[in-house]
Amino acid sequence: MSIISVNELTKEYGPVLALNNVSFNVKEGEVFGILGPNGSGKTTMIKILTGQIKPTSGHARVLDYDVKKSSITIRKHVGIIPEQETPPSFLTAEEYLYFIAKVRKIKDIEFKIGWWMDYLEFRNQKDLLCKDLSRGTRQKLMIAQAFLHEPKLAFIDEPLINLDPIMQDKVKKFIKSEAKKGNTIFVSTHVLDIAEDICDSLAIINHGNLLYAGKVKKNLEKFFIKSVKGSK
Numbered sequence: 001m002s003i004i005s006v007n008e009l010t011k012e013y014g015p016v017l018a019l020n021n022v023s024f025n026v027k028e029g030e031v032f033g034i035l036g037p038n039g040s041g042k043t044t045m046i047k048i049l050t051g052q053i054k055p056t057s058g059h060a061r062v063l064d065y066d067v068k069k070s071s072i073t074i075r076k077h078v079g080i081i082p083e084q085e086t087p088p089s090f091l092t093a094e095e096y097l098y099f100i101a102k103v104r105k106i107k108d109i110e111f112k113i114g115w116w117m118d119y120l121e122f123r124n125q126k127d128l129l130c131k132d133l134s135r136g137t138r139q140k141l142m143i144a145q146a147f148l149h150e151p152k153l154a155f156i157d158e159p160l161i162n163l164d165p166i167m168q169d170k171v172k173k174f175i176k177s178e179a180k181k182g183n184t185i186f187v188s189t190h191v192l193d194i195a196e197d198i199c200d201s202l203a204i205i206n207h208g209n210l211l212y213a214g215k216v217k218k219n220l221e222k223f224f225i226k227s228v229k230g231s232k
Helices: 042-049 071-077 093-101 109-119 135-147 166-178 192-198 220-230
Strands: 002-015 017-029 031-033 059-060 080-083 154-159 182-190 201-206 209-215
Touching: 002 042, 017 042, 017 059, 017 182, 017 201, 031 042, 031 166, 031 192, 042 059, 042 093, 042 154, 042 182, 059 201, 059 209, 080 135, 080 192, 109 135, 135 154, 135 220, 166 182, 166 192, 182 192, 192 220, 201 220
Parallel strands: 017 209, 031 182, 031 201, 080 154, 154 182
Antiparallel strands: 002 017, 002 059, 201 209
């Protein structure tokens, strides 16, 4: 079953072609990566699939909802971790998670917030204002808010940015465990090791063009470099 379907998706920013007639499908219960150099169109794709911006042409469905017509409904059901961590500066870490929990009408708020603070090891910083948190802790906070409501589908733009190696390993294990439970994780990255380590399938894009969509290949580094070079 396809939990995401992308058909001939194009996005133009004035004269800039960010996505060019891109098509692929994401199956339920897999970690799917969109892989490409910086500026290749990865973040634009996530913003379209989460209803933050509209495509210039083409179609996409997420959780069987049309991204053009049901953007609010999609964002209600999915988890989103943006590339830049942006929790509100005037709330503490704990207050921010309580705010998210209230908006999403989550039950067992105290237990779930406590679990995430312990799992990602930032309970001792829960009373700090978000503006005073380190970039790594802000990233942990954004991971917690995205999964607090236990979504069936989550979008993560550069999942391990600002995290130390030990925490990176913990987050990668969590992502894999979510897929094993039947949930779907859509990951955007330009880091080959991450894609090779956690993704089941992927799409490679460069300058907005789809170069490959399918299972993760062996010798991904050589395949990726060959694909990108061949597209220039």
